[in-house]
Amino acid sequence: xxxxxxxxxxxxxxxxxxxxxxxxxxxxxxxxxxxxxxxxxxxxxxxxxxxxxxxxxxxxxxxxxxxxxxxxxxxxxxxxxxxxxxxxxxxxxxxxxxxxxxxxxxxxxxxxxxxxxxxxxxxxxxxxxxxxxxxxxxxxxxxxxxxxxxxxxxxxxxxxxxxxxxxxxxxxxxxxxxxxxxxxxxxxxxxxxxxxxxxxxxxxxxxxxxx
Amino acid sequence: xxxxxxxxxxxxxxxxxxxxxxxxxxxxxxxxxxxxxxxxxxxxxxxxxxxxxxxxxxxxxxxxxxxxxxxxxxxxxxxxxxxxxxxxxxxxxxxxxxxxxxxxxxxxxxxxxxxxxxxxxxxxxxxxxxxxxxxxxxxxxxxxxxxxxxxxxxxxxxxxxxxxxxxxxxxxxxxxxxxxxxxxxxxxxxxxxxxxxxxxxxxxxxxxxxxxxxxxxxxxxxxxxxxxxxxxxxxxxxxxxxxxxxxxxxxxxxxxxxxxxxxxxxxxxxxxxxxxxxxxxxxxxxxxxxxxxx
Amino acid sequence: xxxxxxxxxxxxxxxxxxxxxxxxxxxxxxxxxxxxxxxxxxxxxxxxxxxxxxxxxxxxxxxxxxxxxxxxxxxxxxxxxxxxxxxxxxxxxxxxxxxxxxxxxxxxxxxxxxxxxxxxxxxxxxxxxxxxxxxxxxxxxxxxxxxxxxxxxxxxxxxxxxxxxxxxxxxxxxxxxxxxxxxxxxxxxxxxxxxxxxxxxxxxxxxxxxxxxxxxxxxxxxxxxxxxxx
Numbered sequence: 001x002x003x004x005x006x007x008x009x010x011x012x013x014x015x016x017x018x019x020x021x022x023x024x025x026x027x028x029x030x031x032x033x034x035x036x037x038x039x040x041x042x043x044x045x046x047x048x049x050x051x052x053x054x055x056x057x058x059x060x061x062x063x064x065x066x067x068x069x070x071x072x073x074x075x076x077x078x079x080x081x082x083x084x085x086x087x088x089x090x091x092x093x094x095x096x097x098x099x100x101x102x103x104x105x106x107x108x109x110x111x112x113x114x115x116x117x118x119x120x121x122x123x124x125x126x127x128x129x130x131x132x133x134x135x136x137x138x139x140x141x142x143x144x145x146x147x148x149x150x151x152x153x154x155x156x157x158x159x160x161x162x163x164x165x166x167x168x169x170x171x172x173x174x175x176x177x178x179x180x181x182x183x184x185x186x187x188x189x190x191x192x193x194x195x196x197x198x199x200x201x202x203x204x205x206x207x208x209x210x211x
Numbered sequence: 212x213x214x215x216x217x218x219x220x221x222x223x224x225x226x227x228x229x230x231x232x233x234x235x236x237x238x239x240x241x242x243x244x245x246x247x248x249x250x251x252x253x254x255x256x257x258x259x260x261x262x263x264x265x266x267x268x269x270x271x272x273x274x275x276x277x278x279x280x281x282x283x284x285x286x287x288x289x290x291x292x293x294x295x296x297x298x299x300x301x302x303x304x305x306x307x308x309x310x311x312x313x314x315x316x317x318x319x320x321x322x323x324x325x326x327x328x329x330x331x332x333x334x335x336x337x338x339x340x341x342x343x344x345x346x347x348x349x350x351x352x353x354x355x356x357x358x359x360x361x362x363x364x365x366x367x368x369x370x371x372x373x374x375x376x377x378x379x380x381x382x383x384x385x386x387x388x389x390x391x392x393x394x395x396x397x398x399x400x401x402x403x404x405x406x407x408x409x410x411x412x413x414x415x416x417x418x419x420x421x422x423x424x425x426x427x428x429x430x431x432x433x434x435x436x437x438x439x440x441x442x443x444x445x446x447x448x449x450x451x452x453x454x455x456x457x458x459x460x461x462x463x464x465x466x467x468x469x470x471x472x473x474x475x476x477x478x479x480x481x482x483x484x485x486x487x488x489x490x491x492x493x494x495x496x497x498x499x500x501x502x503x504x505x
Numbered sequence: 506x507x508x509x510x511x512x513x514x515x516x517x518x519x520x521x522x523x524x525x526x527x528x529x530x531x532x533x534x535x536x537x538x539x540x541x542x543x544x545x546x547x548x549x550x551x552x553x554x555x556x557x558x559x560x561x562x563x564x565x566x567x568x569x570x571x572x573x574x575x576x577x578x579x580x581x582x583x584x585x586x587x588x589x590x591x592x593x594x595x596x597x598x599x600x601x602x603x604x605x606x607x608x609x610x611x612x613x614x615x616x617x618x619x620x621x622x623x624x625x626x627x628x629x630x631x632x633x634x635x636x637x638x639x640x641x642x643x644x645x646x647x648x649x650x651x652x653x654x655x656x657x658x659x660x661x662x663x664x665x666x667x668x669x670x671x672x673x674x675x676x677x678x679x680x681x682x683x684x685x686x687x688x689x690x691x692x693x694x695x696x697x698x699x700x701x702x703x704x705x706x707x708x709x710x711x712x713x714x715x716x717x718x719x720x721x722x723x724x725x726x727x728x729x730x731x732x733x734x735x
Contacts, residue, residue: 027539028639031532035406066224071636072607073231079600080235084242087596091246094253102646105599109639111536155407183470186407187710188532192703196696203691235600243596338576342652343508375719378525473714 026112026140029103031191033144037160040148042089042096044141046104048134050081051113055121055133062122074117075108082107112140147194155185256301257400259308265369265384266356267395267422268307271415273298275307277359288359311357311366316350321491323501324350342380344373346485353489355503356386363502365389370489374481377473379403381412381481385444387426391496392435394444397421399478409474420465426486426493429459437494443482446475507654514660516715521664524713527640528672529706531647534640539698548677552670554631558613559641559669562606563662566645567655569605574598575649602645610636640669675705 157165171178386395
């Protein structure tokens with residue numbers, strides 16, 4: 001396994017084969033958790049951790065896994081890491097775990113994690129599988145970051161809860177024509193619109209590269 | 212021959228399953244054991260913070276507060292003189308909470324009862340009734356906040372309020388001073404309202420308005436009839452200045468949130484419904500009839 | 506049934522199907538569908554399968570939560586003399602939920618294949634696909650967070666399934682029509698589907714405000730007559 005191909009395992013997942021934009025996997029939880037950057041980042045890191053290590057362990061035991069219980073074994077390993085993430089969040093990031101509530105548990109059924117395990121991990125050696133998992137989840141986290149960035153900036157005027165749009169720009173009784181936060185961005189469906197737009201942009205760029 | 216192979220494969224499958232289950236369960240059990248204390252602490256810290264915020268002992272920037280001024284903790288709170296006060300540490304917050312906040316029960320006649328006297332376990336009580344609220348029960352939850360210095364008069368009380376918002380139930384704490392009337396603070400710690408609109412009720416800027424308001428609505432003459440006055444804080448549609456001007460009614464009202472009319476009326480209803488059952492107790496507090504052992 | 510009246514159950518049902526539709530409001534369960542196809546027939550098959558699995562696994566998971574993994578859920582072991590104070594198996598909850606779902610789907614597939622081959626042809630091929638459907642685990646998790654009693658829980662998971670089915674049908678129908686529309690090249694396929702789904706979800710938000718599912722309680726302290734001053 002050359003170093004170049006190992007690196008490719010990782011980088012391929014971020015643009016060419018980005019799981020959300022191309023394979024349309026893993027969108028379930030992508031939408032409700034992108035409301036603020038801090039939430040999106042936490043979710044992204046959690047998914048990277050889970051996908052990487054789940055792929056690693058699925059690959060490690062692939063020679064001993066009986067085919068009849070293959071899927072449930074994968075699910076068990078994925079659940080193991082999701083529970084680890086959930087317990088750690090509850091202990092050290094309590095308020096974040098309240099915001100994320102059930103979405104941490106839903107990483108188990110996140111098609112992206114299962115998809116990587118089925119597609120790569122069960123047939124490949126541990127190290128490429130691990131990198132592929134990390135890469136896929138990184139691509140996913142990147143999309144989450146972009147959507148979260150746009151939504152928080154235009155929906156609340158803040159980034160990481162730090163006021164970015166100057167308060168003096170806002171509408172007030174004195175000048176009622178001032179700036180107002182976009183309430184649409186604060187609602188979950190806006191994530192759909194943003195992802196749709198990103199897919200469009202990506203398709204245009206990819207098409208130009210292909211020509 | 213085939214049978215043998217089959218049973219061997221079955222044996223392999225079953226042993227594989229057992230091994231994986233055992234390994235996973237073992238790992239998780241060990242992890243859960245290690246994380247049990249941090250998790251409990253985190254939960255306690257969150258609850259303590261909300262209660263101390265409502266009682267105006269902690270402010271939104273993370274500093275301790277004493278008589279309206281920033282303070283530091285050294286066994287008890289002392290005013291801080293200087294330009295860069297230290298933030299309250301986790302361990303300090305938990306100690307102050309332990310020291311000064313005690314959960315008690317109030318009955319329909321307004322008597323204060325400890326959990327021990329009532330023979331109820333706090334954890335069971337909280338678990339059974341947190342969801343639907345405490346104000347409809349014959350024995351209602353109230354948090355007694357003791358003074359910074361030992362005294363028989365409490366510093367104030369925190370009453371849990373709850374209701375139904377636009378999307379889901381809303382839960383908060385309302386702190387009142389020992390006179391049973393003046394508000395110390397209001398927090399809404401659990402709500403699923405629309406972010407940017409109804410969700411504003413969780414923001415410090417909106418919650419700060421409650422400080423100093425009175426929950427027994429004054430009559431137009433300026434007097435308060437504690438037996439019959441409406442109880443609660445009214446969130447008006449526009450601003451208090453526009454709606455009430457200089458009328459005594461302004462003392463029980465706060466500004467509304469544009470575009471969040473349903474959430475606003477939910478808050479009004481929640482306060483009204485949750486506070487009313489505590490009326491006999493609040494009247495007793497107002498008449499200085501409530502004492503606690505120090 | 507707890508403090509829920511029949512009217513509350515109806516309200517809960519409406520709430521789960523329209524207002525907090527598990528696909529259009531919580532965005533769960535889209536992966537398997539979007540990657541599949543644009544036919545209404547597929548949507549029916551998927552919808553039926555998901556509804557069935559969601560309902561039964563939702564009820565089974567309620568039992569798991571209330572008798573194994575919830576807080577002080579192990580009280581019933583006192584009958585056997587086993588002291589369970591301080592034992593909290595909450596950390597196994599996710600693992601048990603997904604295992605119950607996977608096991609149930611597996612058993613269901615075998616049973617249907619054996620006893621109802623026609624039904625198997627209709628929805629059998631979707632069953633393995635929906636084991637990892639976010640919506641099914643999601644419905645169980647939401648029900649846990651909201652701590653429903655048994656019957657409201659059953660009503661909730663069933664209605665969530667119906668709601669998912671309806672939402673899937675809507676999207677399938679619209680996608681079928683979209684194949685004849687003049688969409689910019691880059692948006693064709695997934696791009697326009699996302700935007701459409703966003704629009705449908707915004708529309709469904711208009712249902713908010715129906716309050717039938719709220720539990721009303723008797724005041725033990727009588728309300729005084731209030732003078733309404735504005």
